[in-house]
Amino acid sequence: MHRQILLFSILLTGCWFSACQKISSRQDLEKIQGLEKKADVNREAASMGAANLDKALLTDLGKAYLDWADRYPAAPETPEFLFRAGELYSNELQDFPKAIEVFQRDYQNYPDHKTAANALFFIGYLYNNSLHDLAKAEQFYKEFLTKYPAHNMAKHAQFELESLGMTPDQVFEKIMAGDSIPVNSDSVSSLPIQ
Numbered sequence: 001m002h003r004q005i006l007l008f009s010i011l012l013t014g015c016w017f018s019a020c021q022k023i024s025s026r027q028d029l030e031k032i033q034g035l036e037k038k039a040d041v042n043r044e045a046a047s048m049g050a051a052n053l054d055k056a057l058l059t060d061l062g063k064a065y066l067d068w069a070d071r072y073p074a075a076p077e078t079p080e081f082l083f084r085a086g087e088l089y090s091n092e093l094q095d096f097p098k099a100i101e102v103f104q105r106d107y108q109n110y111p112d113h114k115t116a117a118n119a120l121f122f123i124g125y126l127y128n129n130s131l132h133d134l135a136k137a138e139q140f141y142k143e144f145l146t147k148y149p150a151h152n153m154a155k156h157a158q159f160e161l162e163s164l165g166m167t168p169d170q171v172f173e174k175i176m177a178g179d180s181i182p183v184n185s186d187s188v189s190s191l192p193i194q
Contacts, residue, residue, distance in 0.1 A: 035061040079113035082106035
């Protein structure tokens, strides 16, 4: 009899926990969606000169993405949220070490997700173009080319690798000499702003 009561208690606790987690995840997702909408409105206003970019709002959004990833690592949204956080920290908050940390988390924890390859590319890109750590940039570009030789960013990674340490004038000369990469707007649309 005691065994049946214990088993029933365990099952009831498990059901209660599962229901609570679903409610929490829905609330957390709604919070992220609300912050994304506010951020989009702010970005639009800032692009038209009607407002400044709200860094506090963007910081809150980045934190919400990371909180989600901590709470729900197995959720299907998690790799995408990590990638969005990496872009946010890179492009708008200009916190390049944090962006690299988040991109690495995405790449390492979700290697089979569609965001993994781009996350790896951006790690190399940020080391190269934002932190000017050429040794790290080379390491990550080479890893990218080894793992994703047929990816649409592979030519960009190869070009970046071959241009490491060059001045902007030298890169321009390289491009003018015909040693450039074909521009694909889909593959470069989210390159971090310098």
